[in-house]
Every structure is written in C-alpha cells, then in structure tokens.
Amino acid sequence: MTERWTILKLLQWTADYFRDKGIESPRLDAELLLSATLEMDRVALYVNFERLLIADELTRYREKVRRRADREPLQYILGETEFWSLPFSVNPSVLIPRADTEVLVEEALKKIDGCSSVLDIGTGSGAIAVALAHDQPELRVTALDCSEEALEVARSNARRNGVMERITCLTGDLNSLPPGPFDMIVSNPPYILSRDWEQLMPEVRDHEPRLALDGGDDGLEAYRRIAVQAVQVLLPGGWLLVEVGIGQAAVVNTLFRAASLTDVEQRDDYAGIPRVVMGQVRL
Secondary structure: OOOOOEHHHHHHHHHHHHHHOOOOOHHHHHHHHHHHHHOOOHHHHHHOOOOEOOHHHHHHHHHHHHHHHOOOOHHHHHOEEEEOOEEEEOOOOOOOOOOOHHHHHHHHHHOOOOOOEEEEEOOOOOHHHHHHHHHOOOOEEEEEEOOHHHHHHHHHHHHHOOOHHHEEEEEOOOOOOOOOOEEEEEEOOOOEOHHHHHHOOHHHHOOOOHHHOEOOOOOOHHHHHHHHHHHHHEEEEEEEEEEOOOOOHHHHHHHHHHOOEEEEEEEEOOOOOEEEEEEEEOO
16 A cells, blocks of 8 residues: 655654754755645645645655755755845855855945945855845946856846846956956855865755865965955945955955055854954055
8 A cells, every 4th residue: 555645744754864864954954845845835834734745746855855865955955045035046056145144245235335336256146246236226236256157046036136237247257357446345255275175064065066165275265366356446445345264354354454455344243253354445
C-alpha cells in the first residue's frame, strides 16, 4: 500500500531528516519548502495539517528536500529572499543578501541628503542599489559588476521593485570604474581570506559565487583598490562606504586615511561587530 503523507507527517519527517544532515533550522526550512511547493503560507500549513499530498506534490517537494539536504542554500531553492523588506530574486550567480548588509544601507541613507548619484561596486543581486533607489525617489544609481549573469539578476530585481528607470547596470570591475563623478560609492566587496575557504559552511563554500566572497590572501585586496579608485571618481565631499568582515575595520580605516579620505568612521552591526567603514573626500 502506498504510504499516505499528510502535511504534518511530512514536516515532522523532513525536520528530522534535515537535523541529521546538520541543517541549522530544520523545521523552518521544511515549512518554507513545503509552503513553496503547495503555494500556501506557513499559517495555512498549520491550518491544514491533516491534508494529504498528491503524487505530483510529493515529487516536487522531495526534489526540494534533496537539494536542501545537499546543503544548497534555501534561498536558491526558493529562488528568492528578502532584503530591506523588499523581495529579491537570487540564483547561484549572485551572493545571497545578508541582514548585516542592511547596516550599510542604513548608514548610506543617513549621509545621502543632497546626493543625486551613487555607484554600487560589485552589485550582485542589486540589493544595495535597489534598496537605496527604493527609499530615495530622486536618486540615480550605477550598479557595477564584472559578471553579466549577476547584472541580469540585478536588472530583474530593479524591475521587480519598481526602480529600473533609475538604475544603470554596467559591466566592469575595479580596473574600469565609470568616470562619474559620483556623490557616493557603496560596496560590499569580497573579504573572506582565501585560506579560510574550505572552512566555510557547505552552503557558502559549495554554492555561492567565490568571486563575490574571496578577498585574497588577507581578505583586503578589494579594499586597497576601492580606496584608491574611489577618490578619483567621487565629488569633493562625497562619501565612500564599505562593508567589512570580522576584525577588518581597523585596517580598512587605515587604508581609507592613506587614500586621503577624511572623517573616517565605522558602524557596528546589531551583534556589536564593526561592520561598515566610511570616509569622505576632502572638500
């Protein structure tokens, strides 16, 4: 006799299976995957605990479970995530936006009065660019990335959130910054040390784009180049804001000052870790 699977039974089985696989939030992941499969929210799952799944639903759900058990990030399986309370499409060509990066957006918005043009270096999914454009209707943002696949995702997210007409996506890297001039530059550059790559969680190490994460031997290659390049395309009084990794803020402070940036400061994330370093081009 074919086994009969209710929503409750399937969630319980999947949560136990994910737990055995070392997944951090087994029950939540199970609920989100089943919600996506059945096209109902998590509240509806609880209301319909005794509902039986049909064969096609079970097949589609099992494929999602298999992918998650292989430690593929939940966001890639679902095809989307949330950042700055906005929906973003994601796939393996872009880094999954993290909540820590919202601190960078917060600080940029504090300094954005009077700004009309922003450059987002390494835009990836477009999370920072779209968030800034969404909150500042007069702002124009140039979103730069060396990956055309990533820029396609950024464009789709700009369209999805109604800001496409104010975001220009350009292919380029730190060797070919657009001339600007810009009132502000923001960036969440790669900052993981190359030697630490194999110690990362499988979700990151095996699935997210290494180009967006690997910061070289000391994790600081991108910061050295950004600090030097930024002062050449920022207007006097313009701000450079970057996200940094754990333990990197002090060194990035020094790099900013060496590049003649002034009023250098930093901001902690909500865990108390220095997460954003900012500096201003001399007036």
